[in-house]
Amino acid sequence: MAIIASDWLITSDVAHEAAFRIDVPEPHRGKWVLSYLPTALRLTREQAIAGVVLAEMILIGLLRPDGEFDNEIASLHAGVLGLTITDAMCLLALRTSGQESDSLRPNRSRPDSGESGGAARFCHHTTSRNEVSR
Template identity: 60%
Template sequence: MGIVATDWLITSDVALEVAFRIDLPGPDRGRWVLSYLPADHRITRSQALAGVLLAELMVLEPLGTGDDWDVDMASAYAADLGLSLTEALTLLALRAFAAPEYGPDGAGSGGGDSPEPRAQSPCATGDRR
């Protein structure tokens, strides 16, 4: 795992998720924000590190490989964030699906026809479910 943690920023060379420290005057000063959690959700540095580790774990060792240790580790990281594993994975999946490589119209950034399916929310297509 390639986690880089400084006093202000925690990044991964594998996962697209980051955490950064808030240094604006106010009650949240010194708290952290994790890229896949709601912007108003403030956490500790330890929780921020657990969140980036969870994101990296999901990229490097996907669940469902039959190894319970991965599930236990992922569950522990999610619990550090106050989330169930399902909640954490859902937030990570939503962020991965909205990654910039898909572009604003859902197409790949390489131009031309993308082999990836274009997904739109029911609200965008007018579909009522």
């Protein structure tokens, strides 16, 4: 597992998730957006790294034959984002589900946004998202 971090982009060599730094002139300049969270959420660099690491941990845990998964470490990373592991898994699963559905329908264009927004609607009841932007 390797996380590749630059000044403006954080990626994983395992999970297809990334974090991007906002560099347009706006009040949130310098904050980060995580690919599987609603785009309205602004994160610190620490939160962005925790989010990419968490996505990797979940994916690697799902791919292991024995399903080995370090719940304690994953909970810590999820907590940095103000999420539970279940919230993160839900958001990742709904995002992946949306990508697979779209790839099966070649004539259908993908929505500009909303994959994560839709997932947030389903997972919102378990988490206070206001804490994420702090």
